[in-house]
Amino acid sequence: MLRGFSRPGALNCPVMRLPMPGTGFLPSLRRPAALVRWVLPAAVCLAVLPPGAAQAAAPGTVQAVSGTVRVAPGAAQAASGTVRAEASAGRPAAENAPVRNPFAGTGRLAATSCPEPPITEGGIPRTREYLAAAVKCLDRAWSAHFSRAGLRFRAPAVRFHEELPEYVCGVKNPHVDALYCIERATLVFPLTGMWIEDRTDLYPLRTAAHEYGHHLQSLTGIRRAYEARAGRGRGSEAAELKRRYELQADCLAGVFLGGVRHSLARTGRDWEALSDTLRARGDDPGYRTHGTGANRVRWFRRGLDTVSPAACDTWSAPPSRVS
Numbered sequence: 001m002l003r004g005f006s007r008p009g010a011l012n013c014p015v016m017r018l019p020m021p022g023t024g025f026l027p028s029l030r031r032p033a034a035l036v037r038w039v040l041p042a043a044v045c046l047a048v049l050p051p052g053a054a055q056a057a058a059p060g061t062v063q064a065v066s067g068t069v070r071v072a073p074g075a076a077q078a079a080s081g082t083v084r085a086e087a088s089a090g091r092p093a094a095e096n097a098p099v100r101n102p103f104a105g106t107g108r109l110a111a112t113s114c115p116e117p118p119i120t121e122g123g124i125p126r127t128r129e130y131l132a133a134a135v136k137c138l139d140r141a142w143s144a145h146f147s148r149a150g151l152r153f154r155a156p157a158v159r160f161h162e163e164l165p166e167y168v169c170g171v172k173n174p175h176v177d178a179l180y181c182i183e184r185a186t187l188v189f190p191l192t193g194m195w196i197e198d199r200t201d202l203y204p205l206r207t208a209a210h211e212y213g214h215h216l217q218s219l220t221g222i223r224r225a226y227e228a229r230a231g232r233g234r235g236s237e238a239a240e241l242k243r244r245y246e247l248q249a250d251c252l253a254g255v256f257l258g259g260v261r262h263s264l265a266r267t268g269r270d271w272e273a274l275s276d277t278l279r280a281r282g283d284d285p286g287y288r289t290h291g292t293g294a295n296r297v298r299w300f301r302r303g304l305d306t307v308s309p310a311a312c313d314t315w316s317a318p319p320s321r322v323s
Contacts, residue, residue, distance in 0.1 A: 011025025099229065099244075101316070102220040103309035106149035112141040114260035116205065120198055128160050134208045135187065138301045141259055142216060145309070156215045157186040158271045164190045177207050180214040182223065184297050187211050202257070202266065202274040205299070209256040213249035216309075222248070243322045244314040246290045250278070251312035261304070275301065292323055 114137035119130040139155045146153035149203025168174050168188055169181040177195035179188050189208070190196070196204050217223045221244075230241045257264075275297050290296065298321065302311055316323055 006153055032099070057208040099222050099315040101310060101313045103149075103220065103312065106145065106151070106310060108307045109141060109145050109230075109255050109259040109309065110148075111262060112137060112144075112260050113263040114141075115263050115265070119196075119204065120200060124162060124191045127196055129159065129189075130204065131189050131196075131208060132158070134205055135212070137260060138209060138212045138256060141256060142212070146219075151220065154219065155187070156180070156212070157184060159186055159188045160191055161188070162191050163193075164188070174310060178211050180211045182218060185215060185218065187215065200271055201277065202264075203277050206253050206257060206278075209253035210249050212256070213252035216252055217245070217248065240319065240322060242289045243291045243295075244317070247295060247322055248312050248314040250291070250296050251299040251303035251314065252303075252309060254300040255309050255312065256303075258304040258307035271304075272285075288323075295321060295323060 047205075114134075117126070117130050117133050119126060120131075135158050143153045143155065164174065164176075166172060169179065169183070177193070178190065180186070181188060187208070195207060216221070217226070226241060226245050230238050233241055278296045278300055279293035281290075282296055283290050291299070299312070299314065303309075
């Protein structure tokens with residue numbers, strides 16, 4: 001049980017929704033109780049900013065990445081170690097973006113062999129093996145990229161649960177696919193639920209890569225700068241910053257899948273099915289924190305096609321691309 005595992009709200013996770021037909025999901029007969037639990041209307045996961053987030057160095061500025069991360073040569077630097085907080089109308093200039101791009105100039109993610117283990121037979125032990133293999137592959141791919149770019153890397157911890165405990169990362173009953181606990185730098189994966197059980201599509205791998213993207217945002221200082229900016233934002237401004245944060249994780253997930261694509265025994269139809277699933281999981285009109293279905297697909301495909309984390313600069317994108 002992870003009671004007290006992190007401060008309340010210190011997590012990042014995708015919104016849980018029912019998958020659309022044709023996405024590779026088959027109703028589970030292994031765990032009826034778990035199925036009922038996930039079929040019930042899923043609660044929305046709110047990411048509450050933890051206390052102690054980085055504060056602005058001066059009015060209208062956000063502190064840049066701390067000294068714990070070394071920026072790759074050629075990465076865009078902000079004057080006096082700060083980034084302007086104001087977003088200009090339309091497409092903001094790079095120097096006006098609330099968060100700098102530490103991936104600038106780091107190149108493409110190198111191709112990595114990452115064949116998928118079987119997942120639909122063998123029950124929960126096989127599901128755990130699938131996710132463990134995915135995380136090891138994520139570690140290999142991103143540690144090599146950070147090393148080449150001169151960035152410091154630290155692999156996340158990983159926790160598996162047959163079903164999520166009552167409290168995870170200080171949040172009660174987070175009805176989510178998977179999540180990243182910021183304070184402990186830990187990926188948390190439930191081994192049951194509609195996001196993973198009896199699926200034949202790429203969604204579980206993409207979900208693991210998305211949560212890993214939040215870990216990369218923490219390593220590079222993106223999260224700290226985002227929290228400092230969002231801590232002063234209100235209403236629609238704060239929601240837009242949250243979408244930029246989540247859509248960047250979608251894009252980084254695409255970068256990883258692009259880097260391992262050659263080793264996956266998948267067809268074009270599998271990739272289209274994944275796009276359809278992401279499109280169906282866009283924000284509800286009244287809860288705008290992860291992006292529209294169209295924008296979620298757009299940023300994921302951007303990462304998949306470019307295989308470049310520098311292309312995931314949602315912070316300098318126009319508002320229409322992060323709606």
